[in-house]
Amino acid sequence: MPEKRTIPAQSENFSEWYIQVVLNSGLAEYAPVRGCMIIKPYGYALWQNIQTELDRRIRETGHLNVYFPLLIPVSFFAREAQHIEGFAKECAVVTHYRLHWDAHQQQIAPDPDAQLTEPYVIRPTSETIIWHTFRKWIQSWRDLPIKINQWANVMRWEMRPRLFLRTSEFLWQEGHTAHATRQEAEQEARQMHQMYLEFFREYLAIEPYTGWKSPRERFAGAEQTYTLEGIMRDGKALQMGTSHFLGQNFARAFDVQFTTQEGTREYVWATSWGVSTRLIGALVMAHGDDHGLRLPPRLAPIQVVIIPIWGKDEPAVEDACQQIARMLQQAGIRTHIDLDREHRPGWKFHEYELRGVPVRIVIGPKDIQQRAVEVARRDTGEKQTLPWNDQLPTAIHDLLHTIHNTLLNQYKAFQQQITVEATSFQQMAQALQDGKVVCVPWAGSDHHEEQLQEQHNVTIRCLWTDDYEEPCIVTGQKTRVRALIAPAY
Amino acid sequence: MPEKRTIPAQSENFSEWYIQVVLNSGLAEYAPVRGCMIIKPYGYALWQNIQTELDRRIRETGHLNVYFPLLIPVSFFAREAQHIEGFAKECAVVTHYRLHWDAHQQQIAPDPDAQLTEPYVIRPTSETIIWHTFRKWIQSWRDLPIKINQWANVMRWEMRPRLFLRTSEFLWQEGHTAHATRQEAEQEARQMHQMYLEFFREYLAIEPYTGWKSPRERFAGAEQTYTLEGIMRDGKALQMGTSHFLGQNFARAFDVQFTTQEGTREYVWATSWGVSTRLIGALVMAHGDDHGLRLPPRLAPIQVVIIPIWGKDEPAVEDACQQIARMLQQAGIRTHIDLDREHRPGWKFHEYELRGVPVRIVIGPKDIQQRAVEVARRDTGEKQTLPWNDQLPTAIHDLLHTIHNTLLNQYKAFQQQITVEATSFQQMAQALQDGKVVCVPWAGSDHHEEQLQEQHNVTIRCLWTDDYEEPCIVTGQKTRVRALIAPAY
Numbered sequence: 005m006p007e008k009r010t011i012p013a014q015s016e017n018f019s020e021w022y023i024q025v026v027l028n029s030g031l032a033e034y035a036p037v038r039g040c041m042i043i044k045p046y047g048y049a050l051w052q053n054i055q056t057e058l059d060r061r062i063r064e065t066g067h068l069n070v071y072f073p074l075l076i077p078v079s080f081f082a083r084e085a086q087h088i089e090g091f092a093k094e095c096a097v098v099t100h101y102r103l104h105w106d107a108h109q110q111q112i113a114p115d116p117d118a119q120l121t122e123p124y125v126i127r128p129t130s131e132t133i134i135w136h137t138f139r140k141w142i143q144s145w146r147d148l149p150i151k152i153n154q155w156a157n158v159m160r161w162e163m164r165p166r167l168f169l170r171t172s173e174f175l176w177q178e179g180h181t182a183h184a185t186r187q188e189a190e191q192e193a194r195q196m197h198q199m200y201l202e203f204f205r206e207y208l209a210i211e212p213y214t215g216w217k218s219p220r221e222r223f224a225g226a227e228q229t230y231t232l233e234g235i236m237r238d239g240k241a242l243q244m245g246t247s248h249f250l251g252q253n254f255a256r257a258f259d260v261q262f263t264t265q266e267g268t269r270e271y272v273w274a275t276s277w278g279v280s281t282r283l284i285g286a287l288v289m290a291h292g293d294d295h296g297l298r299l300p301p302r303l304a305p306i307q308v309v310i311i312p313i314w315g316k317d318e319p320a321v322e323d324a325c326q327q328i329a330r331m332l333q334q335a336g337i338r339t340h341i342d343l344d345r346e347h348r349p350g351w352k353f354h355e356y357e358l359r360g361v362p363v364r365i366v367i368g369p370k371d372i373q374q375r376a377v378e379v380a381r382r383d384t385g386e387k388q389t390l391p392w393n394d395q396l397p398t399a400i401h402d403l404l405h406t407i408h409n410t411l412l413n414q415y416k417a418f419q420q421q422i423t424v425e426a427t428s429f430q431q432m433a434q435a436l437q438d439g440k441v442v443c444v445p446w447a448g449s450d451h452h453e454e455q456l457q458e459q460h461n462v463t464i465r466c467l468w469t470d471d472y473e474e475p476c477i478v479t480g481q482k483t484r485v486r487a488l489i490a491p492a493y
Numbered sequence: 494m495p496e497k498r499t500i501p502a503q504s505e506n507f508s509e510w511y512i513q514v515v516l517n518s519g520l521a522e523y524a525p526v527r528g529c530m531i532i533k534p535y536g537y538a539l540w541q542n543i544q545t546e547l548d549r550r551i552r553e554t555g556h557l558n559v560y561f562p563l564l565i566p567v568s569f570f571a572r573e574a575q576h577i578e579g580f581a582k583e584c585a586v587v588t589h590y591r592l593h594w595d596a597h598q599q600q601i602a603p604d605p606d607a608q609l610t611e612p613y614v615i616r617p618t619s620e621t622i623i624w625h626t627f628r629k630w631i632q633s634w635r636d637l638p639i640k641i642n643q644w645a646n647v648m649r650w651e652m653r654p655r656l657f658l659r660t661s662e663f664l665w666q667e668g669h670t671a672h673a674t675r676q677e678a679e680q681e682a683r684q685m686h687q688m689y690l691e692f693f694r695e696y697l698a699i700e701p702y703t704g705w706k707s708p709r710e711r712f713a714g715a716e717q718t719y720t721l722e723g724i725m726r727d728g729k730a731l732q733m734g735t736s737h738f739l740g741q742n743f744a745r746a747f748d749v750q751f752t753t754q755e756g757t758r759e760y761v762w763a764t765s766w767g768v769s770t771r772l773i774g775a776l777v778m779a780h781g782d783d784h785g786l787r788l789p790p791r792l793a794p795i796q797v798v799i800i801p802i803w804g805k806d807e808p809a810v811e812d813a814c815q816q817i818a819r820m821l822q823q824a825g826i827r828t829h830i831d832l833d834r835e836h837r838p839g840w841k842f843h844e845y846e847l848r849g850v851p852v853r854i855v856i857g858p859k860d861i862q863q864r865a866v867e868v869a870r871r872d873t874g875e876k877q878t879l880p881w882n883d884q885l886p887t888a889i890h891d892l893l894h895t896i897h898n899t900l901l902n903q904y905k906a907f908q909q910q911i912t913v914e915a916t917s918f919q920q921m922a923q924a925l926q927d928g929k930v931v932c933v934p935w936a937g938s939d940h941h942e943e944q945l946q947e948q949h950n951v952t953i954r955c956l957w958t959d960d961y962e963e964p965c966i967v968t969g970q971k972t973r974v975r976a977l978i979a980p981a982y
Contacts, residue, residue: 037562037622042562045558048557068538069541070537071537071540073524073662074563074615074646077526093592094590094591095591097587097591098615100588102582112568112571112577125592126615136525137524137531157646159563173563175560
């Protein structure tokens, strides 16, 4: 394996810390394809755990999984005006369907005789091809609602790629639904937004800010975009997921009408919603510390690592490790024993700290004698001795639960502490300069928002309403709307 | 929903029967992208059930899931001579990374200013990019073996596409492993071949022919290709999965060497193996009958459908259906109630027959009175009355098990009956004319095989050895090798 590079402290260089943690913990590495990554076994196991639970929740709320093609005819993008504006600019275009040996250039190259009459785009998102198909699926109110989801890869050409956070190709799920009424579609968009929030809280141990996007930050083609904005440890916001109420925009663009119960013809109402492998970046940056990852137990590929202290009687220690591992595995705890003889325990401690394994159990000759094990928590570093008996799996289960709650509470405390309220533009500017994220009364326009970005390099991450009115920091107009203003990934 | 087209009898027009069953049962439909399909909820649920069990077996045998990029630089294909010969001819080529508005042509088009210096190919398979990466991952014998797998979409441009069987894009898993010795790699290739066989037998209720491919039919770049060849109900063979021993070909092409325990440098040994959404086509064609699908119970998205016969007291019937559904669901049986009021029971019977649901339970006023339910089997059409009591879930469980075995035995009987042995070329030719698949002693060359294809439109599907020698049907040379000769998909 290649030599490890040093991981700087978060406070020293957060973005270098991030990259080195991702690389050294074995989550992912750069691919020999511009802007793309290789998701390594540890990273993929994390994604698969996210997938399993999220898929369960998506199906439980009545959605069915499907698979639509990777390639989308270019002309489909021309249909929805804003959509092409937002997506067609940064996409991979397929123009040929064969390679040949180019004798002139002495290399293999696209065969000019195999040029497509209409080029294809690798999907940046699938609204267009799905609504093209909904036209065939939907005739009457009886065909509605349609609630589907797909797990897929998508591509958006990235000029400044960053592992998990911004890669040209990424993995995601995209939900797409079609409804007979505006109300039902709006409710669906909000319901999935809420589903994401619960999933993030219960599995990622992150409770992000929630609200809707300003018109400027909306999904291309949406009437309303609901968002979840986590604050990372460097004080920057990360958009963790979005749920869009698409109005009748895609139905109009692809002429999808239905016959109502009253016999009239109406356009269908739409939503779409998704989260991606970016969530792995969120886990790293929301919980990680100077020693590496701190993974929330319900998603951690390894929940407990057992490390032997060999002593004189190696077989006895190995046997004890195996016995304890079996006990825990039988109780459904993802347990790994590191029996490697080449590295010393201290090296292993560091390794599993870096990889964020929530619980470490150390077993040596003394522990066997005393029928006890030393248990260390990754989140707080605390150690305790637990009796080695039938109750051990339950004790570890409880500990994993406690670790989840501790990570969640630490996250919430951090988010609260870094957020300040400002009632004037000047207060806001000062708070931003102090590295805070700021909550302000807001009734500004696109133009004001643009200025904000130009002057302070921040954006409105999300909007929500409060109970009382206050004067907007840019217009002075009284408003119940609040805006979260922060720098962002 | 669009009007249903008539499904012809299998004996009348098998290939039209196949297409109509796939379309009308809701497995998939054609996409507005050349050679591609949309996998609909029922088809995807089937695929997800295949995935879940196969993924379990792949992980259980020590393989870790990963994800490599969709795009592969064209130059990677030039490295392995046979591989490019086999794959580069039929692939989607990405040449641009942006679209723009072409004012001259008045349409959106690839932006000439955004042409890639090196084009990318959408992966037809991932050996090249994986072995490029293995070069970084492998230095010494300590880094071996590496055993990884990925679930991904792949593209091979198809001129004559057919739903599930041959589509330009399809979903699959591809395993890739790296080993220190030839022996270990060969054993891995055989082990995964065997794993597929067991999975097919235990979940698909298909026990295909197994063996290795002739040099002519091998995977491009393999030293040995192990294959599984199911015989479909029209007497054509379908390649259901392959496992390749790749020798040191890819290690040489990408210069992947390792330091042995003795300190020497050697090239790494490789395997790869995969199965795809084609398996859904196999399920349709191996078990389907003139009424539609017959799904093996362990993969069926719906294992039991409950159909009410309304009578006078609708709420009582609905309540009984719900009670029975709950009992079965609690026992882990995938149960669906069709409470639709618009269609008559007879219409529903046909519908779920078409969709291949293994067990149908009918509940009407009489059944409630008698505390009994009418249970019909999709595989044999047999009906029986079962008492409605605590034992019902166990009885249904047993019935599902019996249906699995019946489908498997029917498949095996069919395969045996359609296969004949021939000891001369003439016998073989006659048997092929009679619509049989033929097993013959074989010591022929590529050339003989080519003639076979030209004259009879058949190929050698697989080879294996028997206990005794017989003269080859083309060379007369004594051989223990047997060849299965058949027309194929």
